[in-house]
Amino acid sequence: MSVLTIERKVLEKNDDLARRNRELFAKHALFVINVVSSPGSGKTSVLEQSLKYFGTSLRVAIIEGDVQTDLDAQRIAKFNVPVVQIVTNGGCHLEAKLVNDALSSFDLSNIDLLVIENVGNLVCPANYDLGEAMKVVIVSTTEGDDKPLKYPGMFHHSSVLIVNKIDLVPYVNSDPEVIKKNSLQINPALKIFETSCTTNKGIPEWCEWLRSQTKKRAV
């Protein structure tokens, strides 16, 4: 019996492509976030409210990732921002190559912020680097306050937590403080926002923070 030593990361190919994406983003001083959550937590709604808030004050482009349909891209297109829909046809996450292919549809030098909305899934997207500056994880109050403890991997990899559907708290037996406490047990460094896409609560704070991050990148 002989043994060949390999020691290679299985996702090395994806990591290499993510590094290339990151270099490209840096070249264009582009701030890029990867938005992740379970299906139905309100990723697209938070984006819609954010686009409404920014208006023409920030040049935003969106990549939508879904297993099927371009329904989300249609929603975003109403805001007259550049948008590309990636349909994974069953794939449970976006990969760096899919994002790289989508980038050719954009004029990167005319964008300040690129938002990649990942496939709704709290497991698989955690392990695939797309070249983003940070992952933003959204948890809605209707999902159960224990989500961060059940899916710790995603929270380890994220830098920002948005607790969405905060307006529904009186109706769904949720305590946002518990969601936040559970999240911070998994990742004490999380920056946290509370939002409602119905009342617009928290959207200005989230957007202004995002704008400040975008400006930092442009310097």
Place this chain on the structure above:
Amino acid sequence: MHELSIAESIVDIVHQYVAQEQRHAVRSVRMNVGTFSGIVPDSLEFSYQAITAGTDLEHSFLTLERIPFMIRCRECGQESVSEDGIVACALCNSSNTEIISGRELQVKDIELEDMQQEQT
């Protein structure tokens, strides 16, 4: 659930290191798999068997070594295993910690049967 594409990447790596005429001698592919790598071991082993069936790698199998999720405390220096992914230090309870293992997904080595031994 992306174990099938992970299994394909593992086969790609084996192909890069083992020449075609030697592939039937591959006995096992040993992997380091962190508890929080997002991989279901049984599902990965099943996927590997499924995609290598009928190929030179048909008689090979995956050996998965589970790597525990571990943190190191920046306050007291203690290294501890966390089963649930919570990053508080087991000794002093500080959450000023860093993750030191448990997210690996790596092909460690490949075991090959001795070719001459196989002929006898």
